[in-house]
Amino acid sequence: MxxxxxxxxxxxxxxxxxxxxxxxxxxxxxxxxxxxxxxxxxxxxxxxxxxxxxxxxxxxxxxxxxxxxxxxxxxxxxxxxxxxxxxxxxxxxxxxxxxxxxxxxxxxxxxxxxxxxxxxxxxxxxxxxxxxxxxxxxxxxxxxxxxHSVPIVLNALETAGVVAGERVLVTGAGGTLGRAATAIAAHRGAEVVAASRSVIEASELPEGVVSVAATDATALRAQLSERHPGGFDVVIDVSGNGPTLGAGVAALAWGGRAVFCAAVSDRSLELDTLDFYLRRKRLIGVASADYAQVRRALELVAAGAVTPxxxxxxxxxxxxxxxxxxxxxxxxxxxxxxx
Known part of the structure; x- marks a missing residue:
């Protein structure tokens, strides 16, 4: 062969x-x-x-x-x-x-x-x-x-326990993992904000999803603070960037959950530990998927809920x-x- x-x-x-x-x-x-x-x-x-x-x-x-x-x-x-x-x-x-x-x-x-x-x-x-x-x-x-990509973000969303009506931020939304996370979160009935370094056209996003474009983590923090001051219930970070993950955690509301499922290229992560502690935030890493999640992910693809x-x-x-x-x-x- x-x-x-x-x-x-x-x-x-x-x-x-x-x-x-x-x-x-x-x-x-x-x-x-x-x-x-x-x-x-x-x-x-x-x-x-x-x-x-x-x-x-x-x-x-x-x-x-x-x-x-x-x-x-x-x-x-x-x-x-x-x-x-x-x-x-x-x-x-x-x-x-x-x-x-x-x-x-x-x-x-x-x-x-x-x-x-x-x-x-x-x-x-x-x-x-x-x-x-x-x-x-x-x-x-x-x-x-x-x-590989769809089951990982499905695992992230299931691990975070995303339910209909929750506000979900996807960082790194322009890539393969990000697009899948955005689609599945929207399919689950969440209010989704898709954040990326460059503009994502509305035609590329599921109906009702709002996009945010920011060239760096500092700009992302500022935009999220101004446009979404109430914060998010869940952040799914697939950016692979430490500062962006930090910006996502900072944007969490009370009791918010952040899940990152990309190998972080910048190994340092800065958090406001007092804010993290007092506001009962959680941070979880997901790097793979269960066999059952792979089957469920392929069912979502077959049903058209997510199209890689x-x-x-x-x-x-x-x-x-x-x-x-x-x-x-x-x-x-x-x-x-x-x-």
Whole structure:
């Protein structure tokens, strides 16, 4: 099979090569890949930094492939043959206390497809059967764009306990995670304000959502204080920016909850601790999703409640160019067409 193999750190260490087809182990399925997404974590693997240091080279990249099941390992129902699936990249251990509670997102021993094991930037990938989630009639590209981002923000909104009528601020609303968070919060009946560095056109937002554009955290604080002095019940931060997260927490109303679900590039976070304490605020981190949340997220996509934006597409042979241009890509999920 053809596969995008990283043999040494740096994009120049990535090449499409011929590798033996994988064989599904007991409890696994073999997926013939149609589509795989490009992710920030892939870039961490390529650079050998942060969570990417867990990858042992050579490694086939690709967190979130979508395709069709073409073989099953021992113990897997043969009825899954021919099933259209998308792969949840985080593999829970199945044996810890979090997994026993059905909170696989909090599993401390989870591994990741494309990091700890070979991924789906290849014609075939073998994954645990539980991680190959049925996608029904959802197109492969849409499923790949949804399977990681939409469940994470659904987890954030469910963890925060967002209910109809609450005021929700989404920071970093212009990106993939932000657009999904905005759509799902609006679908749940919340009053949503979408904040980003640049203007989001009304036509790009769900009905009733208000947008705020601010070039930095200081400007965001000022705008929120002036335009929304009552504060917010919930802040969902997907900006990956420490000062922006701090501005969101500052904008919380009494008893407000802030959830951040993006790797913060600026590791420092400044909070008014007296305000945080006296006003009973809460801050929660979410970095993955439960298996049930993945299924619910795909149901939302199938129902049209959230539509992941597809951005630039590249053939597998040009995957290196996709990673080189990732930072400057237009909005939407960058997709690799494997077939």
């Amino acid at each position: 053809r596969a995008a193999v990283l043999s040494s750190h740096g994009v120049d260490g990535l090449a499409v090569a011929v590798r033996p087809d994988p064989t599904p182990a007991p409890g696994e399925v073999l997926v013939r890949v149609e589509i795989v997404g490009v992710n920030q974590l892939d870039l961490n693997v390529i650079a050998g930094r942060g969570p990417g240091t867990a990858a042992k080279l050579p490694r086939v990249l690709g967190l979130d492939p979508a395709g069709v099941v073409v073989a099953v390992g021992a113990g897997v129902d043969a009825a899954r043959l021919g099933e259209a699936v998308v792969v949840k990249p985080n593999i829970a251990c199945g044996g810890c206390a979090a997994c026993a509670r059905g909170r696989e997102a909090d599993c401390p021993a989870q591994t990741v497809v494309g990091v700890h094991r070979d991924g789906g930037a290849a014609e075939f990938v073998a994954v645990p059967a539980k991680n190959a989630v049925a996608r029904g009639d959802i197109p492969a590209a849409v499923a790949a764009a949804a399977v 934006l597809i951005g630039t597409r590249y053939p597998l042979a040009e995957i290196g160019r996709a990673y080189r241009g990732f930072a400057d890509s237009p909005p939407g999920k960058v997709i690799i067409d494997v077939r």
